[in-house]
Amino acid sequence: MSILLTKESKIMIQGITGREGRYHAQRMQEYGHNVVAGTSPGHGGEWVLDGKVPVFDTVEEAKRSTGADTSVVFVPAYHAFDALLESIDAGIQLIVCITEGIPIMDMLKVRRLLAEKECYLVGPNSPGIITPGQAKAGIIPGDIAIPGKVGIVSRSGTLTYEVALALKRAGIGVSTCVGIGGDPIIGTSFVDCLELFEDDPHTDQVVIVGEIGGNEEEKAAEFVLNEMTKPVYAYIAGKSAPENRRMGHAGAIIEGNTGSAESKITAFRQAGVKVVSFPEEIATLIAAVLNQKGA
Amino acid sequence: MKLHEYQAKSYFAREGIPIPRSRLATTPAEAKQIAAEIGYPVVLKAQVLVGGRGKAGGILLVKDENDLDPAANTILNSKIKGISVQRILVEKAVNFTQEIYLGITVDRALAQPVIILSASGGVEIEELAVRHPNEIIKSAIDPLLGLQPYMVRAMASHIGLDYALWKPLLQIALSLWNIFHQLDATLVEINPLVITTEKELVALDGKMTIDDNALFRQQDFLELADQAIETPAEQEARKFCLSYIQLSGHIGCLVNGAGLAMATMDCIQQAGGEPANFLDIGGGANADKVQAALRIILSDENVQSVLINIFGGITRCDEVAKGLLSILPENTRNLPIIIRLEGTNAEQGRMMLAQAPNLMIAESLMQAAEMAVHAAERAMV
Numbered sequence: 001m002s003i004l005l006t007k008e009s010k011i012m013i014q015g016i017t018g019r020e021g022r023y024h025a026q027r028m029q030e031y032g033h034n035v036v037a038g039t040s041p042g043h044g045g046e047w048v049l050d051g052k053v054p055v056f057d058t059v060e061e062a063k064r065s066t067g068a069d070t071s072v073v074f075v076p077a078y079h080a081f082d083a084l085l086e087s088i089d090a091g092i093q094l095i096v097c098i099t100e101g102i103p104i105m106d107m108l109k110v111r112r113l114l115a116e117k118e119c120y121l122v123g124p125n126s127p128g129i130i131t132p133g134q135a136k137a138g139i140i141p142g143d144i145a146i147p148g149k150v151g152i153v154s155r156s157g158t159l160t161y162e163v164a165l166a167l168k169r170a171g172i173g174v175s176t177c178v179g180i181g182g183d184p185i186i187g188t189s190f191v192d193c194l195e196l197f198e199d200d201p202h203t204d205q206v207v208i209v210g211e212i213g214g215n216e217e218e219k220a221a222e223f224v225l226n227e228m229t230k231p232v233y234a235y236i237a238g239k240s241a242p243e244n245r246r247m248g249h250a251g252a253i254i255e256g257n258t259g260s261a262e263s264k265i266t267a268f269r270q271a272g273v274k275v276v277s278f279p280e281e282i283a284t285l286i287a288a289v290l291n292q293k294g295a
Numbered sequence: 296m297k298l299h300e301y302q303a304k305s306y307f308a309r310e311g312i313p314i315p316r317s318r319l320a321t322t323p324a325e326a327k328q329i330a331a332e333i334g335y336p337v338v339l340k341a342q343v344l345v346g347g348r349g350k351a352g353g354i355l356l357v358k359d360e361n362d363l364d365p366a367a368n369t370i371l372n373s374k375i376k377g378i379s380v381q382r383i384l385v386e387k388a389v390n391f392t393q394e395i396y397l398g399i400t401v402d403r404a405l406a407q408p409v410i411i412l413s414a415s416g417g418v419e420i421e422e423l424a425v426r427h428p429n430e431i432i433k434s435a436i437d438p439l440l441g442l443q444p445y446m447v448r449a450m451a452s453h454i455g456l457d458y459a460l461w462k463p464l465l466q467i468a469l470s471l472w473n474i475f476h477q478l479d480a481t482l483v484e485i486n487p488l489v490i491t492t493e494k495e496l497v498a499l500d501g502k503m504t505i506d507d508n509a510l511f512r513q514q515d516f517l518e519l520a521d522q523a524i525e526t527p528a529e530q531e532a533r534k535f536c537l538s539y540i541q542l543s544g545h546i547g548c549l550v551n552g553a554g555l556a557m558a559t560m561d562c563i564q565q566a567g568g569e570p571a572n573f574l575d576i577g578g579g580a581n582a583d584k585v586q587a588a589l590r591i592i593l594s595d596e597n598v599q600s601v602l603i604n605i606f607g608g609i610t611r612c613d614e615v616a617k618g619l620l621s622i623l624p625e626n627t628r629n630l631p632i633i634i635r636l637e638g639t640n641a642e643q644g645r646m647m648l649a650q651a652p653n654l655m656i657a658e659s660l661m662q663a664a665e666m667a668v669h670a671a672e673r674a675m676v
Contacts, residue, residue, distance in 0.1 A: 104479070112439055182554070245573075248556055248557075
């Protein structure tokens, strides 16, 4: 069925009166009908989304009044640190940070604080989470996936859409799709999501969409090898990327011996993960496996 | 953003880290005047942002006034790894008995800052890590508490540093942390930190990288930005907030999304071609951005075919088609353009482009890559 986000989740939007926040809040509401609040300092007492969703000055107030347990953060990078701390302090269980461009030092401090809390932070620089047929938190287009049993976890937005749509066209559905974000320091890792997917009775197999930079894919490979029973597929972007250049995402950079596509692909193959060479191929492969089982 | 040695050292000096006397020169005459002021022997150091500058001839020792002109001329007229030298640092030469490495950086895997110390400085840390991993000692720093003195003492003890130097090392390390933390650095490095013949610690070289994401609150650095490391096309792209990296292949790419842009390059390579660039027009791109992006690609003389790969999420394919149609008259070299549109309003976009000249529509990413490679091959025959 899902991880992290369900139709029972009560979503609030931090930065709901901004252009992006308001637009995507509307899309989330249309999809899951579970946006319960928004925050925007100085706008407390207003109502948005056709006058149906209340706006509060603070996260604490929004949570107390509406029972919000999930926050989607759209505030600009220079206010994002404060916004994240506010949500963490208010005891929000799931924070999805869409904001791109948050300074690394801020994220190091956030990670340090999160280590002591029962809270998932997805992102920053994330497209969000979608549990098809139930709810979405973030900017992933709603029509991109159908409900099903494949879990997707990805560092990239558009590549996630590619994989989800290819699966949809092959008639294959998705349990939950998590965009963990393209930054070097993020809250929830591949391994965190694999752990959740492994324990989710409604997920049968998992697709990892990784890219160059860091060693989270290598850690994921180790986890698959030692802890996972469900089949895992992977695609890694950036085989043709030069060293020492940031390929769009702040975290997508090969530094010295760390972060090459080869290293990640090798680690996955050694862990028994099927690695495909272009994104659409994942759907073909999973379809073939499912047909075989059906036959 | 990387800083030059002289820029890094100005921050070192401000925080009280000992550095040799030095000043920046742009001409041999200026260098001579500075050398006379600080006294011979001096070292001339090219200020270029590449590693291994010493081995490439970018650092010369000058014993007296007679040797200065030829040495300064040599460096100022040279290119180091393709970058022409505009400025040299004229620095008092220092006699030393040992080279140490000291740096603070971000350990991505730990998601923590780490301080690194080694008794074998003078070589690049990556090289040291491969050759003598046991000679490097690291300590993770709590970003909320900052660097603590006991960590530095433990490291000094571990490398067997003379006790008389523990206090100066501690002061330098704490200063380095202040720089790292206050200036949003992702790397501050002293390599080498030398023990002089007078038994003092002096920072002979300095490297700093500032987090690009933090430039909104570190505005000093916007002025310091060294634009020479970007190509003119890359500077143009930055004006339009396009993420663009020029490469050496023949197939120009225009994509929305960083991951998809990398995947597109990979597919081109898999189809037997080489990408001419990485280009991410970003989410929600409008017609103007598409125009600017395609103009940059068309102006790259290496480009023999263009692959446009758009997956409409927030970006609408009809907007992309609109931008594309308006710029096609500028395709004076009649370069073949292969386009793949998917997602929001894709059908509408395809219909708008159906009659356009030199334009081919592909059904999938892999097919688009193959078409672009074939088109480029035909153009180069």
